[in-house]
Amino acid sequence: MSGSGTTAARSLPGDPPGGARAVAVWGIGVAVYFVAVTYRTSLGVAGLDAADRFHINASALSTFSILQLLVYAGMQIPVGLLVDRLGAKKVLAIGVVLYTIGQFGFAFSESYAMALGSRAMLGCGDAMTFISVLRLGARWFPARRGPLVAQLAALVGMAGNLISTLVLARLLHSLGWTATFAGSAAGGVVVLVLLLLFLKDHPEGFAPAPAPATHTGAAFIRRQIADAWREPGTRLGMWIHFTTQFPAMFFLLLWGLPFLVEAQGLSRATAGTLLTLIVLANMAVGLVYGQIIARHHAARLPLALGTVGVTAALWATTLFWPGPHAPMALLVVLCLVLGACGPASMIGFDFARPANPPERQGTASGIVNMGGFMASMSTLLAVGVLLDATGDDYSVAFSSVFVLEALGFSQILRLRRRAVHRERERQAVSRVEAVHVPA
Template sequence: MSGGGTTGGSARLLPSDPPGGRRAMAVWGIGVAVYFVAITYRTSLGVAGLDAAERFHINASELSTFSILQLLVYAGMQIPVGLLVDRLGAKKVLTLGAVLYTLGQFGFALSETYAMALGSRALLGCGDAMTFISVLRLGSRWFPARRGPLIAQIAALVGMAGNLISTLVLARLLHSLGWTPTFAGSAVGGIVVLAVLLVFLKDHPKGFEPPPAPARHTGAAFVRRQIADAWREPGTRLGMWVHFTTQFPAMVFLLLWGLPFLVEAQGLSRGAAGDLLTLVVLANMAIGLIYGQVIARHHAARTPLALGTVAATALMWALTLAWPADHAPVALLTALCAVMGACGPASMIGFDFARPANPPERQGTASGIVNMGGFTASMTTLLAVGVLLDATGDNYRIAFASVFVLEALGVSQILRLRRSAARRERERMVVSRVEAVHVPV
């Protein structure tokens, strides 16, 4: 298992390993709620893409710029956020994140021009970037290391439920209440979670305070060393490429292009398209629990699960795009969306490669590097689809073929790094077990 080489239920807790329990669930749940709201805001454009194009009088490339800018900010913030979490703790970073994404959502609600809307999405992306790594840090501070994979999958599962708010609630409110009331009303959720986290959230349980950072752990030299040390670990790089390869097909679909593809290219009604987007989210939540349990019991399943998810996703996209008729059958589209539900859980495997490869004081930085992977791939694909749609007269077959290029790149890197990462992880596990024998209890 990750986090010092403990395995299964028979592993004994080290004195530095937090015990978990109900209070841990309550405190960690506050952080997850902050992440849940961030996901709701992040994916709200996915059900409003056609409305945004009409409101701001923009084409496909300009529409994709909304999500590209948001993800560019998100990806660019990952390493700085990881460093901030390592230095300041999760509560302060989550607080700043909630403030920024709430302001971004309010700004988006009030935007009358394309430029103002772009600025609001950038601000939202900045706040969103501060949430997930902070939640991972909370989990490592409040729960024993052997629970790491399952806790991370549950956090992602609850966060993905934010997509349900977008597809089931915001989409309907948008067409009944209009743009400004819908987005402004949703921004109230950010105010609520901000108030709760300020009052109740704690960085760690009493008695499990991390040691104070040495005075030398500041300045540009330390930052460079922290990043270089995390990157030097094969497990960190493997985790980044797993995240890169697995996450982006579903992210691009849910974040922006799924609804236009299903409505304009496949001839479905908005209601039917919304149901398929909801299926992606529900499948994500169900598969996340399965993947978390499997990896917690069988660590060797990480790479097969990741590569299997990529293969299944590529196969379903190939069948859909190569279908000889103008519209693929609904059964095939349903299968495509169900399979894409595995993309999010598979991307979480990336963190489970980085976690055992890095010491606790470097977990935030390593998680930031991993998290850059999928969002960089998503940003690239969002841009490619938008440009190709404009260049080909809205030919979705050609535009979505860009998915295969990034999947091939990612798989090649996973295959290249997997052996060196496994060897390094075994070495660290041996060292951890030797140290555990000499820890007084």
């Protein structure tokens, strides 16, 4: 194990104990996130139905997901500040109320405008979940468990995607639009009750120090954001999240099913199976990445960069395969590799976490989380516009993926040395402080 990995595995002074109670409380927060992901990705299996219901073209269809992600990305820093200030429970409760109302509204939408408003509200509530769950993990588990706990939270979230691809897709075609989306919204009511009754922000005896009176106002907010952004680890984490997450996100959120059905000639059932394969691969790879990073922090960058490189190579092979359709074996491999994109994006948080003190974790996580959703939003827009402009040429439209991957890859290479050097400095200071902590 490398030196940095050894430091990561060592308990720090004041670490929470973890245990069964921590798993139970954190599990409620993860359940809230699970429902949010189910709602977020429900449009991915209903894209063609939405186009028929609201009589819209590809650009207008992509606007649903773009608006949802625009709200999500724009809320990340405000949500991080709220989590730092109010704690995870209050922010999660607000998020559940908003995304449940949004899902109900989407169920009963008869017009394109009403549906857009509902997806925007859903995106706002969704934005409040994952950063809050990361904070719960940091408050209830020892720091050495951080990478694995974060990967497990993302893994359970992907199970929400699995519900969309396996359950909602079938219900949509048997029960219809309104019954399916309204019925799924009941999940938000259930997790809200659990959250209000049982979730706590931290274990007994591990309450954070009260924020000084000066930690309010616009000046403090600006300083909090500036201090988090100044850390190379925060910026590196954002670019890792930006570069790794979006190739799978835009595919699962909206364009995967149309691409597989219209461009690759597959049936809806087969296309749904391939989308499910992405989710299953994500869950499996998340466990592997979490264990590797928890033991060997030096593996973080190789895993992230390797995922980017393999993803780009498989996209290029699939899009420019000679002949009308790519072979099924290639599509299967592509979906398996896309399943690694989500776990790779979590590596961004593993750079931001040690770069920032506890009172700034929410803000730093918000900055990181904003990266992938900005990239996903940009790709959703580019694909929709290019499909309309080229007469549904998916090879041209999906080539926009390479532009953002190249941008993110270059920024990761630019920041990696500074971030690692700064992290080693912080680890050295932590070792000295640990030696001088009174018994």
